[in-house]
Amino acid sequence: MRVNDRYLSFYYEPDTDMGEITIDREKTALLIIDMQQVFITRPKIENPTESDRYQAERWEPFFKKIDDTVLPCNKRILDAFRANHMNVCFAKIISRKKDGSDRSLDQKGTGFNALHVMEGDWGGDIVPELAPQEDELIFTKTTDSVVTGTNLRLLLNNMGIDTVVVTGVLTDQCVSSTVRTLADESFKVWLVEDACMAATEEIQRNELEILNNIYCHVINTEELLAAL
């Protein structure tokens, strides 16, 4: 199957052929990024304030998209990798010091990105639908890029992996930072559009256009599974 022509940015409009979608099972790993309760589950707040209700409403389309599309797609892809005995990796954001001092500066800020979830906290867990199994790798990070914040690159090199299928959240944040650093480290990257998500459809579309054909090829779950 040829690589599709969706998400063509200004840079790549004149190009007509992006090659074939091919996957070498021995050399390809799945990387599921930050599909943790804190990011993809509606927060349960006992006595919500006005501000809590406002936030819940703003984020509702995101959670619905996760439930209806992103989580099911991740599950299908994960099942396929497991059925084919292919390598599976997970990343999650976890502070390792109780005072959060080990976090990088972009996670010590104020506002949305102020993150401080510990191992064992409900929010830090990967959602049960995607729970890691034996012999699957979990990379714990206090950065946005899994490459910059863990030893993923070295371990994948050692394992003979040269291609990574990326899914997860948020497309414009940890996913984008990871895709970019993987590409700079010379991994071939396939980013699955219906298995990743940004806060809004607009940001999602903008980021996919920015990443596509430069740092990865954007494909969908159907295209990926057909090539496995």
Next chain:
Amino acid sequence: MRVNDRYLSFYYEPDTDMGEITIDREKTALLIIDMQQVFITRPKIENPTESDRYQAERWEPFFKKIDDTVLPCNKRILDAFRANHMNVCFAKIISRKKDGSDRSLDQKGTGFNALHVMEGDWGGDIVPELAPQEDELIFTKTTDSVVTGTNLRLLLNNMGIDTVVVTGVLTDQCVSSTVRTLADESFKVWLVEDACMAATEEIQRNELEILNNIYCHVINTEELLAAL
């Protein structure tokens, strides 16, 4: 001066205060990214084909913006850093092997990102208006992120630098990848909106919104110079 409220994305709309614009001259370096002939100068083609003329027309607004705004802003900022005896760094994309084999995968592709410029080629030079001077650091890379592809992080750590002012091209590519990895490496980053540029104003705006408040604060040249 308070950090402005421009380029607020969905994530940060509810936040009202992003702090103060402050610069510690001893701990802050300027990083000018990829302001090389090949990227910011109109290509001179002797007998242009139809396709060459089409490309020239598409890119003309970019080159005009570089000439009118981005290059002058870089020059003003560079002059200010030099006048204040502050650290100045440049990054540039240069293949170091004649066959281009040292390039990372995202620069070995086809289409727009297929880059192969050697030291000494006209295209590889930083434009004369911004020519590096004695005791300014030049980082040569075959990646998009200056952090992933060079020893910039270690040298800045050694020099006691914890804050980086970033300018250059292209905002959504090498600039974004660098800003993200700098933030993951715990540098505080100020990205100067009128001293960086993407191919189009739309991509520029989208990327600035994506990066702002998470990986950096987006400010303009006036705001920066007022804080120096």
Next chain:
Amino acid sequence: MRVNDRYLSFYYEPDTDMGEITIDREKTALLIIDMQQVFITRPKIENPTESDRYQAERWEPFFKKIDDTVLPCNKRILDAFRANHMNVCFAKIISRKKDGSDRSLDQKGTGFNALHVMEGDWGGDIVPELAPQEDELIFTKTTDSVVTGTNLRLLLNNMGIDTVVVTGVLTDQCVSSTVRTLADESFKVWLVEDACMAATEEIQRNELEILNNIYCHVINTEELLAAL
């Protein structure tokens, strides 16, 4: 207390003053390397072969030194760091894939360095006397240097740590590789001679001379505790 003049190599014989032993508790972490059952506990073999008995005899002085000196010194240092509420880190060698494919090449070899211990194996555990406690960091590696194989450097940078006290085994292998890379990453390193050990006293002495004054200062447990 002045730095002692033990373990002076050819390079440093003419130098007469190596400065003071000082420890800033806020900026100093303890790093205990590979004090795992597989390395520092006599192997229990049901029906030992001739070769097993030969190896047991050769290694007996090492195990005795561990029991009599190295383990007690580590315990004293660990207790002191905990009493002073200072940061404590552990490193251990653990394969994360059942087939050992994630190991770096120097741990996939034949002979002594062919290592393949999984999380949960008895051999992989840190010995109970030094069992990590809550809020102490454990770095799992498939390399010899903790710096090259984990995100230790980034986390220590984030935590404001600039000095590392190093103990553990084996002095000439994982300890030396870690000390060297810490020094190259601009950490000040104190290596504790009676809390680390090589296979033999001769290798121990040779490696301490090689490392001392260049990559670290070699001190003993008494000197360290006096400076805490």
Next chain:
Amino acid sequence: MRVNDRYLSFYYEPDTDMGEITIDREKTALLIIDMQQVFITRPKIENPTESDRYQAERWEPFFKKIDDTVLPCNKRILDAFRANHMNVCFAKIISRKKDGSDRSLDQKGTGFNALHVMEGDWGGDIVPELAPQEDELIFTKTTDSVVTGTNLRLLLNNMGIDTVVVTGVLTDQCVSSTVRTLADESFKVWLVEDACMAATEEIQRNELEILNNIYCHVINTEELLAAL
């Protein structure tokens, strides 16, 4: 040719076979470390003090060994790599800031390791016998390990290099640190005993025993050239 049984340490005495010396020309690079004037040329001092004469006398056996053996062996190996159109890399220690602030802590110390040589200084030059030629890579570092202080690892990965032949000075310092980090990064390393040197024959022998069979195999120039 089988790997020889020289420099067998305590760890490897029971092992009897270390495999074959084989070189794949496409995947093997030569790395010549720090063969710079400042390290391997007798200092010319106009009016030497007592201390200068004392140092000159202590170091004379080192310089003689360089002249008689190490430099000629490096030249022969370099010629062979060039004749076979194989990849050649050089490392050198060069400060990039006039105040030396970019140096890592192990090069900012006092005594022997206090290094501060700039590009253009006579001492910083690689000796003329080994002057780099077109399309050979030069890695400039302010660390001891070439891996920790430069982008060597990434570039060699990109170039398809998985094996490195290492030569240069000083065996127990920059050479050892580089060999160890290369091995941790899963490169196969051949260290050439008569093309590298420590300050004394004793340190040389000790370090070769420590490194051999774990981080590299120690071979000599004849064995290497026979395998090319």
